Structures are given as C-alpha cells and as structure tokens.
Amino acid sequence: MDELLKPVSTVRINKSDDSAGLLRELSIQNQPSHTPQAKQKQQTTSPNSPEDALEILRHEPDYDLLIFVLRFLSRYESERLGFPSIKSPNPVNARLVQVLVSNIAPNYWPLLLEDANSGKNSGLKLLLHCLSSVTGVNAILLRLGALIQEAKSEAAGKTQRPDDALNLDIYLDLLCRVLQGNRWLIEAWEVAASGQDAPARVRPAVQLTLATLGSGRIISLSAEAEEIVKTSKLSRRAENIWLADSLQYTLWLGQNIATWLLSDMALKETKFASEFFVKARSLGHSDALIGHILEQLVLKDGTDPTRLSPLLSNLPQTTQRQVIFSILKLLSAKYLDRLGRCELEENKPLISAVSGALNLILGADENGRRHLVDWLTGSSGAGIGEGVAIRRAVIAVVSQNKDDIVAVLEKSLSQFGESLYIKHSPMLQQEAHAQVLLLSAGYVHRLWPIRLTMLLRSSVWLNAISNRLAAPHQRARFLGMVVGEGLSGLVDKGDKRLNFHMEETDEGEGLWYKGLTEVSDEIGPLDPLWKPQIKTRSKGDRPKPAKKPETRPATKPPQTGFIIEELSDEEAPEIDDIVPYAKPDSDPEDSDEDPTLIRRDKPKAPVYIRDLIKYLRDTDSYDHQKLALSTAPTLIRRKANYGTEVSEHADELASLLVGLSDRFEMPDFDELRLQGMIAIVVAKPHIMGQWFAKTFFEGDYSISQRAAILVVLGLSARELAGLERSDYTANAEFPSRRLPERVEKLYLSQSPSTSQSSSTLKPLPPNALDGIASSLTSSFLAPLAASAADAATGPDILKLSTVTSQLQEAEQRQEGLKGPRITKHKSLSKPRVRSIPNTTASLIATSFFSPLIARFQAALHASRSRGILFHSHLLALYLKTLALLVHAAGPSTLSLPEMTAELWRLLLGTSVRAAAVGDLAVTRAVLFGFMALLEVNENRMRDVCQELGREVVEAEEWTAGVFQRLRGGDEGEEEEGVKMLAAGVLVRLREGIEKWRLVLVGDLIGFG
Structure with a gap:
C-alpha cells in the first residue's frame, strides 16, 4: 500500500527553530522561482517544438513551468525556429488552443489574475496573446455553449453544480479580455493572409473571421451566460459584461473598422472592411455604427474623410444608399437641425463644412452622387421634418455637376405638379420638395439660365402650376403660388412676372420661400465641424429686447408740512395682507434626539433651468430626483415666457425626462414625468411638438417611453386647444400677476366653475388617452342610441341588439327596399363643439x-x-x-x-x-x-x-x-x-x- 501513496509536498523545518513551536506560518509565493533547482527543472522540461509544449500542458505543469511554456508559445515565431505562429490555423495549434481553454484557463485563473500586473511577460498577458485569434475565440465560445447547455439541463433537473457558474464567469472574463483592442481586424487579416500563396486559400479564413466576429453568436452566448452567472448564488460580478450588450459590441466593431480604414492595410485590401461593415449592420444598431465610424474618420480634428470612400464604394448599391441616407441624417441632427431657417450669414460656414465633408466622403464615386439626387427627389422626402440646411448642403454638392443639378430640377418640377402627388403625399414632404425645387432652380439659373427659361416655357411648368392652384388643400395651393412667383421672378421681367397679389405670399413665410432661389452655398473646409457647437437661434427665435421702464416726472415735495387725510374703512389699505413671519422657537431638525440623524445638507428646490437639469442628471440621488420631478412642471411653465432659459435648454430637458427611469420606485414618478414633458410642449409648442414627434420614431427608447411620448403629445394638444386645463398652470403664475387673496375670493366666488382650489392637483391616470377616447366614444354613440329609442322601448334600448336592428334597416334602405326611416333623435342634442382660434x-x-x-x-x-x-x-x-x-x-x-x-x-x-x-x-x-x-x-x-x-x-x-x-x-x-x-x-x-x-x-x- 505504501507505493500507492505519494507525498504532495515536503516541508523541511530547521531544528534550531524548535523553540517556535510545532505550528508555523508558511508564505506561498506565486512568482516564478529563480532558484538553481527551478532553472534546472525548466531546462530539463523546456519545449523544443509545439508538440513538446502540448505534451507539457496536458500533464498539468506547475505555475513556473506554465509561464515558461506560454512564453515559448508566444515568441517562437519571432525567433524563427521554423514553426508557424500559434495564431495560424493548423492542427497542432488547434490542439494547443483547446488545452489552454479547457484545462489551463479554469485551473490557473486565480493565479493568472494575481500575476496580471507583473509586466509584459505576465502569465495573463501571455495567455491572452496565445488565444487572441479566431481559433481561440471559437474555442472559448464552444466551451461557453457546452457549459450553458449543461447548466440548463441541471437546472431542469433541479440539481445544479456549483462550479458551472464559476467556470462561466471565468470564460466570460477571459473572452472580454481576449477581444479588447481595436486592431482585431488587422491581426486577423495578417494571420489569414500569412503563408498562403493562392487567394482561394485565403478566402475561407476571411469568411471564418466574418462569421465569428460579425454574427450575433458572441452576443447571444455572452448574454445567456451572464444571466446564468447573475442568478447563481456564487456570483461576485458587480458590472455587466460588455459583450452581452449588442450596442457596445457594435461600437467595438465600428472602432475596429475605423482602425482598419486608417491603416495602410485598407489601401491593399478594400473589400474586407466593407464585408465586415455589412455584417456589423445586421446586429441592429446601424445608425450607432455609422455614427461611430463617422466620428472617427470625419468629425475629429485632423482626420481624413477620404478614408471612408473605399468603404462606401465596395458596398452593395442598396446598402450604400441606406448608409449615405444615414450619414445625411446624422450630420443634420448633429450640426444643422438647430439652425432653423438659417437666414443668418454666420450659418453659412457650417453648411459649407457639411458640404465639404460630403464631397470628400463620396469622392469620385458616381453611384454615391446619384444617391444624393435620389435623396433630393425620392419618396423619402429629402429629410422629412429636418431643417432646410441639410438640403442646402446636399444641393451644394450636387451642383458640382451641371447635369445632376438639372436632373434634380426637372424631377422636382415634374413631381411637384403631379395630381396624385399633391393629393396623397404628406404636407411635410411637399414642403421639403418645394424647398429643393426653389434651391435647385436658383443654381440652374446661375449655371445654365437658358435651360431654366426653356423649362418654364414647357407644358410641365404650366400643368404644375394649374394642378397646384386647383388643389383642394390650402397649403398645397400656397406652395404652388410661392414656387410660381419664385421661379417666374428668375426668368420673367416686368409685367410678365407671375404675381398672385396674395398677402400670404408677400409676407413672412412666403418671402422666405421665394428667397431660397437666391441662396448659394459653396464647398468649404471642415474646420467648423471640429469646433464645439454652440446653440444658434434662428432669426425668428431671437428674444425681444426688454422694454425700458417708464420714467415718471419727479414731483416737488410739499412746501408746508404734512398733509393729513382721513380715509374711510373701504379706502383703508389692507394692512392684514402683510403678515410678518413668526419667529421659530427651535429648528425642527434639532428636535431629533440622535444627532447623527440630523441632515444639514438637504438640497433646495431648483429655481433655474440649469439647476433642474443638474438634478435630473444626478440619477444616484433620491432627493435630487424627487425635487426635480416635483418642481419641473411648475418651474418650466413659470420660466416659459421669461427669458430664454426654456428655449435654450428645451431639447436637453426633454431628452432627460423621456429617458429617465424610476430607479427609486417613486409612487408618483410616471405622473410627474409626464407633467414635466407636457409643460415643455406647452411652453414651446412650435419647437417641441416636432421634437417629440421626431424622437418617437428615431429615438432609441423602449415601448413604454414611446407610449409616454404619445400621451404627452395628445394631452398637450388638448391643453393648447382649451379642452383640458392643468392645475399646474395656475400654480406657475408669478405672485405679482395674481390678485390678493381677499380680492380674488370676490371674483372666484361668482364663478362656480372656478371655485376649486388651484392647489388641488389631479394626478394623471396611466391610461389618460384611453379615458378621453372612451368619453368621446360615449358622446358619439349617445345620439345614435337615443334615435333607436324611437323604434324600441324597454330597459335594453342601449344594448347592441337595438343598434343591430337599426343597421339592418339602413341596409334595406340602401338596397332600395321599403322600411321604416330612422331619423336622429332631437331630444338629446349633441354638445356644441368648441370653436378655437x-x-x-x-x-x-x-x-x-x-x-x-x-x-x-x-x-x-x-x-x-x-x-x-x-x-x-x-x-x-x-x-x-x-x-x-x-x-x-x-x-x-x-x-x-x-x-x-x-x-x-x-x-x-x-x-x-x-x-x-x-x-x-x-x-x-x-x-x-x-x-x-x-x-x-x-x-x-x-x-x-x-x-x-x-x-x-x-x-x-x-x-x-x-x-x-x-x-x-x-x-x-x-x-x-x-x-x-x-x-x-x-x-x-x-x-x-x-x-x-x-x-x-x-x-x-x-x-x-
């Protein structure tokens, strides 16, 4: 039996230390040993080939020998020992990676983490270098999938092994560390192309890289493993796994694509990045991916936007069209949306900079420029809901080619006059196309005036104006008149100029539309894009100068003493209205016996919009969140017409409220958040109504947040129309604009409808719109049910059977059969619909x-x-x-x-x-x-x-x-x-x- 027992370790105790007792404290050091015995052991077991290293790793080496083997595997290519790199795909390397993933990583992970900061040759960095390949990532994913299936089967049987969650935690951490960095595409391409002569042998390795990193397999497995780890009792992970978040993973792919495009590798191989980009777009965050790449290649100081041209030119035509449209939307949202109608001369450099960026991005690609023409004239509406600045920038790029700008003018004019287009297209789309038509006409008039003259003498022009003037919609006729006057003013002179002599075309918006024919933008440098953007107000948003206080003529003091006048009780001043503050007996905070519970740092309610924004951003403080939400409806309404605080911070404030989550489970959180958003819309309806509509479709929000946006729009519109009245409106009035309480009671007591206290705030129900819809439905069906009472009696006259009989009689009348005629009941009159301005x-x-x-x-x-x-x-x-x-x-x-x-x-x-x-x-x-x-x-x-x-x-x-x-x-x-x-x-x-x-x-x- 003695030969079956082997000692694990031997500890030698010096006899001179017997006085210390039988128990001694031993320190275990995980650092590589430098003793002569350890060096001799490394020399006797040092690998000379990958096969030797594989054999050593299979027999569970100690930590010192493991570091020695990992150092050999990570450097034998540089020493030119005649062996391929461990990252190269071959059978021996595959077995090495499998052993490193299955045996070495889970068994030595705590030691590797302790040794992580010991320098370049630390065990963890050596292991990550050996696994940083497509083969290593696939091996980790394979192991993750096996552990997930094992955990699911054990969970179904109610017997779960405790080490499953620990191993999943280790492999998730290992995968996150392996995939860190932005040079993955470059290294993967170098490994795939190294040592291969025929391109046919390189292609499968490239496809394997695309399938591994470009698919959603990494995200799905990481998310599933993270869920198992979080539900485990042994989990110690505090932060989330970034690989399980599809947005963060997409941004990581975008960073790698941008690094590839900035390297010299992009000049040699242009299709690889485009194929990888198509794969990355399929993960569901296309706009975020394009925006990240655009930020790295175009919008940074000193970048070269021409690096983006190879990526676009190698994309399929449909994908290229979508990407270009997304770039236009991102540039408009980041730089041009806040310019309004951009009449100011100071806005032209920014528009020219966006034109310059587009011109450099597209380069000499004819397909890309053709997509710009389609964007201006297609069914997408040339940026529906966006400002005119993005259309000015695109037309400035298109005008570089005379044939393209003429094509834009001809297509726009033909589309503008179609009767079906006038009848069925949304009015925002027609307004955008009218702006494109006027802008392109101005460019054609400057580049090729005879072409515009011939176009205005054609039947297309006459039919367009005729169809517009015959349109039943007033807005469609207005667009036809301003386009007719604007284009005729470029070609015709004197009395031949078209003039409808309408007030709406000669003032305000009509003059602005006709002035678009004089707009001329040039392609400029990109410097304005690299500067921090400052909010710019349009001409109509400028605050009016404050009126100077009226000065009254000074009166001379009386020459003789004082004048004493006796007043009656009615004329006596109301001294009781001025009530002095009572002196507090003691601070209520000091009444607590425990001095540790006294809080001297309680936040005060915000009195400025910037303080309100600061409180809303502090999502970790319950007091700040509660104060901000309870103060926001009143503060926003109070500040709406005083100063420019609300107008300057409206979009930022709305973004915070829409995206705010209930982290502290406040009982009235949803109601206060809705009231805050309603206050913003009511304060600035022209701007924020369109902002909320745009956010509903384009924002990255949940279904509940989008539903809240719809509720806000519906309730705000009804309040603006006078159909609803918020109690926050009365509370938001300044005290200087209200009567004294005693006088106010005299007027309020005469009106029973306003006898309620303005301080009673009614909470919004969660289904506020549904309640309004039910009320309107009842008022709609009430006359119908009353008319049925002429033909039926009894307690069931309001039930469905009565209305069904009415429908049958209506069908008989429609078919020409004789039947009783049903007339509306006159006794129950419909409530009169309120006529609003x-x-x-x-x-x-x-x-x-x-x-x-x-x-x-x-x-x-x-x-x-x-x-x-x-x-x-x-x-x-x-x-x-x-x-x-x-x-x-x-x-x-x-x-x-x-x-x-x-x-x-x-x-x-x-x-x-x-x-x-x-x-x-x-x-x-x-x-x-x-x-x-x-x-x-x-x-x-x-x-x-x-x-x-x-x-x-x-x-x-x-x-x-x-x-x-x-x-x-x-x-x-x-x-x-x-x-x-x-x-x-x-x-x-x-x-x-x-x-x-x-x-x-x-x-x-x-x-x-």
Missing part, C-alpha cells in the same frame, strides 16, 4: 399632426422601425393620438381638409388594416379614428364625399366587415364595445353615402 388649430396641425403622419409613412419603408411601430399597444395608442389631435384642432381649422385626407388614408393603409386583423385594440383605434373624423367633419360631409369618395366607400365596406366578424353579446365586454363602435361608425358612414350619393357617382366610376 385658427392660430391654435394651425399650430396643432403643423407641429403635432403633420410630423407624426409624415414620419410614420417614412418609417414604413424602414425595416428597423416597423417592428416597433406595429407593436399592438403602441400602434393603437398612435392612432388614438392622431384622432385626438384632429378632434383638438376642431372644425374651424383651415388645415382640416388636409388632416382629414391624410388620417383617412392612413387608417385605410394596408399595413394598418393588416395589423387590425385579430387585434381588438388596433381595430378599436382605427374605428375611433374614423369616429373622430366623422365628428369633426359633420358639417362638411359633402366635401369629404367629393374629395375622398373612394376612401369613404372603402371605409364603409371595411367597417361592415368588422361588424359582421365580431360576435359581441355576453361573450366579452371588449368585443361588444368594439362592435358597438363599429355599428355607430357604419351608421354615420351610410347616412353620408346615402345623402351625398350623387356626389359620389362621379368619383366611383370603375370602383370595384
């Missing part, structure tokens, strides 16, 4: 409704946004918001025909109707949209049937199909409510169709 209605149409409609239609063509927009809850809330905006604008708005046509066609869109199939929430939202349109257009149903004849009949057929498919009854309250709403919409539609049948005949010829 045209200024408010126009504001809702231009800053709220139009951006939401236009960006939705643009997002339909983007595959990235479709998945988010067509989420059931979000799509239903979006449609309800549009319907509430139309209802808030009211029947008195001049833009009602445009709003009605755009929303009606959106509700009948193929994508929306497909999403409504089998989804009661979306179906209810579509029906509510039709209900709001019918309610607002009650007095102009003839115009609706004349302008949207086909759409009215199509809506009636779709609603009838919905009514027939739904069962209703006692099977479900939700389905019964949807069927009730469908019945009401169907009755109103059929009443309109029957009444204006002759109007519909002309438009419905050939309708099937």
Whole structure:
C-alpha cells in the first residue's frame, strides 16, 4: 500500500527553530522561482517544438513551468525556429488552443489574475496573446455553449453544480479580455493572409473571421451566460459584461473598422472592411455604427474623410444608399437641425463644412452622387421634418455637376405638379420638395439660365402650376403660388412676372420661400465641424429686447408740512395682507434626539433651468430626483415666457425626462414625468411638438417611453386647444400677476366653475388617452342610441341588439327596399363643439399632426422601425393620438381638409388594416379614428364625399366587415364595445353615402 501513496509536498523545518513551536506560518509565493533547482527543472522540461509544449500542458505543469511554456508559445515565431505562429490555423495549434481553454484557463485563473500586473511577460498577458485569434475565440465560445447547455439541463433537473457558474464567469472574463483592442481586424487579416500563396486559400479564413466576429453568436452566448452567472448564488460580478450588450459590441466593431480604414492595410485590401461593415449592420444598431465610424474618420480634428470612400464604394448599391441616407441624417441632427431657417450669414460656414465633408466622403464615386439626387427627389422626402440646411448642403454638392443639378430640377418640377402627388403625399414632404425645387432652380439659373427659361416655357411648368392652384388643400395651393412667383421672378421681367397679389405670399413665410432661389452655398473646409457647437437661434427665435421702464416726472415735495387725510374703512389699505413671519422657537431638525440623524445638507428646490437639469442628471440621488420631478412642471411653465432659459435648454430637458427611469420606485414618478414633458410642449409648442414627434420614431427608447411620448403629445394638444386645463398652470403664475387673496375670493366666488382650489392637483391616470377616447366614444354613440329609442322601448334600448336592428334597416334602405326611416333623435342634442382660434388649430396641425403622419409613412419603408411601430399597444395608442389631435384642432381649422385626407388614408393603409386583423385594440383605434373624423367633419360631409369618395366607400365596406366578424353579446365586454363602435361608425358612414350619393357617382366610376 505504501507505493500507492505519494507525498504532495515536503516541508523541511530547521531544528534550531524548535523553540517556535510545532505550528508555523508558511508564505506561498506565486512568482516564478529563480532558484538553481527551478532553472534546472525548466531546462530539463523546456519545449523544443509545439508538440513538446502540448505534451507539457496536458500533464498539468506547475505555475513556473506554465509561464515558461506560454512564453515559448508566444515568441517562437519571432525567433524563427521554423514553426508557424500559434495564431495560424493548423492542427497542432488547434490542439494547443483547446488545452489552454479547457484545462489551463479554469485551473490557473486565480493565479493568472494575481500575476496580471507583473509586466509584459505576465502569465495573463501571455495567455491572452496565445488565444487572441479566431481559433481561440471559437474555442472559448464552444466551451461557453457546452457549459450553458449543461447548466440548463441541471437546472431542469433541479440539481445544479456549483462550479458551472464559476467556470462561466471565468470564460466570460477571459473572452472580454481576449477581444479588447481595436486592431482585431488587422491581426486577423495578417494571420489569414500569412503563408498562403493562392487567394482561394485565403478566402475561407476571411469568411471564418466574418462569421465569428460579425454574427450575433458572441452576443447571444455572452448574454445567456451572464444571466446564468447573475442568478447563481456564487456570483461576485458587480458590472455587466460588455459583450452581452449588442450596442457596445457594435461600437467595438465600428472602432475596429475605423482602425482598419486608417491603416495602410485598407489601401491593399478594400473589400474586407466593407464585408465586415455589412455584417456589423445586421446586429441592429446601424445608425450607432455609422455614427461611430463617422466620428472617427470625419468629425475629429485632423482626420481624413477620404478614408471612408473605399468603404462606401465596395458596398452593395442598396446598402450604400441606406448608409449615405444615414450619414445625411446624422450630420443634420448633429450640426444643422438647430439652425432653423438659417437666414443668418454666420450659418453659412457650417453648411459649407457639411458640404465639404460630403464631397470628400463620396469622392469620385458616381453611384454615391446619384444617391444624393435620389435623396433630393425620392419618396423619402429629402429629410422629412429636418431643417432646410441639410438640403442646402446636399444641393451644394450636387451642383458640382451641371447635369445632376438639372436632373434634380426637372424631377422636382415634374413631381411637384403631379395630381396624385399633391393629393396623397404628406404636407411635410411637399414642403421639403418645394424647398429643393426653389434651391435647385436658383443654381440652374446661375449655371445654365437658358435651360431654366426653356423649362418654364414647357407644358410641365404650366400643368404644375394649374394642378397646384386647383388643389383642394390650402397649403398645397400656397406652395404652388410661392414656387410660381419664385421661379417666374428668375426668368420673367416686368409685367410678365407671375404675381398672385396674395398677402400670404408677400409676407413672412412666403418671402422666405421665394428667397431660397437666391441662396448659394459653396464647398468649404471642415474646420467648423471640429469646433464645439454652440446653440444658434434662428432669426425668428431671437428674444425681444426688454422694454425700458417708464420714467415718471419727479414731483416737488410739499412746501408746508404734512398733509393729513382721513380715509374711510373701504379706502383703508389692507394692512392684514402683510403678515410678518413668526419667529421659530427651535429648528425642527434639532428636535431629533440622535444627532447623527440630523441632515444639514438637504438640497433646495431648483429655481433655474440649469439647476433642474443638474438634478435630473444626478440619477444616484433620491432627493435630487424627487425635487426635480416635483418642481419641473411648475418651474418650466413659470420660466416659459421669461427669458430664454426654456428655449435654450428645451431639447436637453426633454431628452432627460423621456429617458429617465424610476430607479427609486417613486409612487408618483410616471405622473410627474409626464407633467414635466407636457409643460415643455406647452411652453414651446412650435419647437417641441416636432421634437417629440421626431424622437418617437428615431429615438432609441423602449415601448413604454414611446407610449409616454404619445400621451404627452395628445394631452398637450388638448391643453393648447382649451379642452383640458392643468392645475399646474395656475400654480406657475408669478405672485405679482395674481390678485390678493381677499380680492380674488370676490371674483372666484361668482364663478362656480372656478371655485376649486388651484392647489388641488389631479394626478394623471396611466391610461389618460384611453379615458378621453372612451368619453368621446360615449358622446358619439349617445345620439345614435337615443334615435333607436324611437323604434324600441324597454330597459335594453342601449344594448347592441337595438343598434343591430337599426343597421339592418339602413341596409334595406340602401338596397332600395321599403322600411321604416330612422331619423336622429332631437331630444338629446349633441354638445356644441368648441370653436378655437385658427392660430391654435394651425399650430396643432403643423407641429403635432403633420410630423407624426409624415414620419410614420417614412418609417414604413424602414425595416428597423416597423417592428416597433406595429407593436399592438403602441400602434393603437398612435392612432388614438392622431384622432385626438384632429378632434383638438376642431372644425374651424383651415388645415382640416388636409388632416382629414391624410388620417383617412392612413387608417385605410394596408399595413394598418393588416395589423387590425385579430387585434381588438388596433381595430378599436382605427374605428375611433374614423369616429373622430366623422365628428369633426359633420358639417362638411359633402366635401369629404367629393374629395375622398373612394376612401369613404372603402371605409364603409371595411367597417361592415368588422361588424359582421365580431360576435359581441355576453361573450366579452371588449368585443361588444368594439362592435358597438363599429355599428355607430357604419351608421354615420351610410347616412353620408346615402345623402351625398350623387356626389359620389362621379368619383366611383370603375370602383370595384
């Protein structure tokens, strides 16, 4: 039995130390030993080949020998011993990597971490060097996948090994350390191309690199492993794994691509980076990837934007088009969006710098410049919702080629005058194309004036102006007039110039549109892009100078003594209004017996917008977050019309509120955050309405945050229209603008509607828009139910059966059969719709409704946004918001025909109707949209049937199909409510169709 037992270690004790006792403290050092015995051992076991190193690693060497072997594996290529590098793909290296990953890493990881800071030859750095290859990454991923499957199977059997989580933690840490750095692409290419003669043998190695790093396998395995590690009781990890975050991993890929493009390797091999870029875009963060590469190659001081040209030129045409459009959007958002209408001369250098960047990025690539022409004239709308500055920059680049700028002018003019385009395109898109048309006409007039003259003598020009003047929409006619006057002013002289003598074309916006023909931008240096950007106000946003206080003439003091006058009680001053502060007996903070609980550093409520922003950014302080959220609604409303604090920081403040998360689980967090965002929109509706609409489609936010944006837009529009009143409005008034309390009671007591205290703040329910929609639905169906009372009696007159009988009778009348005629009940009169000023209605149409409609239609063509927009809850809330905006604008708005046509066609869109199939929430939202349109257009149903004849009949057929498919009854309250709403919409539609049948005949010829 003695030969089976071997001693693990032998400790020799000097006899002279016996006085110290039998127990001694031994210190174990993990540093490499430099004793003669250790050196002799290394020499006897030193590897002479990779096979020897493999044999040593398999037999579990001690730490000193492990370091010696790792040093040999990491340097034998440099010493030219005749062996290939360990990073080269071959069978021996594959086995070496497998042993390092499976045996060495988990067993020696604590020792390697302790030795991590011992210099360049530390064990951890040597191990990472040996594994920093595609073979090493694949070996780690293979081991991670095996451990994940093992952990899942053990979790299913309720017997989980404790070392699974520890090993997963080790491999995650190892993978993160291996993949650090921005030279991975360069090293991977050098390994793939080294020692290979034929390009056919290099291609498989390149494809393996693309498949390993460009796919989502690393992200998925890392995220799954991280979840297992976090749920384990043995987990000690405090921070998240960056490989499990798809955004951080995408940015890491972008950094490696930028390093490749900046190196000399990009001049030799141009396709590799493009292929890797296409793979990286598929991870779901295309805009972030493009923005990071753009930041590294273009927007840094001293960079060379021409390095980006090889990447774009080797991309497929569809991908190249998408990338160029994304670059335009990023440049506009970063530099040009805040310029407004950019009339100021100081804005021209920045626009010229963006033009110069685009010109250098595209280089001599004709396909890229053709994509710019398509962007200006295509269905994307030349940057819908963005300022005119980006269009000026793109046209400055396109104007370098005379044929291209003429093509832009001809396509824009032909599209601008098409009747279908005028009828169906969103108004924001038509405004952008009108700006492109005017800008390109000015360039063509300066480059080739005879060409513009010939174009204005053609039938295309005459048909365009005729179709615009015959358009039913007022905004479409306005664009036709300003384009007609602007282009005619370039060619015609004297009395031949086209002049409509309209006030709206000769003032304000009309003069600005016509002035676009005189704009000329040049391609300039990139220096303005490298300077820190300062917010620039447009001409219309300049604060008005403060009025000087009126000086009253000084009065001479009386010559003789004092004048004593006796006042009656009514004329006596109200001395009681001035109440002095009572002297406090003691500080309430000192009442606590424990002095350690007394807080002297309690934050004070912010009184400036910059303090409010500072508090919102401090996400680690509960007191700051609570104070900021509770103060924001009142402070923003109070500062809205005093100074420029809100206007200068509105977008930053809105970004903080939208992206704020409830880390401390405040009970009223959602309500206060919504009220803060509503205050921003109400304070600056022209700017922030469009900002929130843009953020809803383009921001990187969750579904709940996007839903909050829609709620904010809906409630803000109703408050601006006077349909809702926030109690924060009264609290935000300055004391100097309020009457004394005693006098205020005299006036408030006379008005019962305002007798409530202004300090009573009503919280917003989580489904505020749903409550408003239900209220409007009830008011819409009430006259319908009352009319059914003429034909039925009993307690069930409001049930679905009564409305069903009414629908059957309406169908009989429509088919020509005799039946009882149903008339509206006169006893229950509809509440009168409030008529609001045209200024408010126009504001809702231009800053709220139009951006939401236009960006939705643009997002339909983007595959990235479709998945988010067509989420059931979000799509239903979006449609309800549009319907509430139309209802808030009211029947008195001049833009009602445009709003009605755009929303009606959106509700009948193929994508929306497909999403409504089998989804009661979306179906209810579509029906509510039709209900709001019918309610607002009650007095102009003839115009609706004349302008949207086909759409009215199509809506009636779709609603009838919905009514027939739904069962209703006692099977479900939700389905019964949807069927009730469908019945009401169907009755109103059929009443309109029957009444204006002759109007519909002309438009419905050939309708099937």
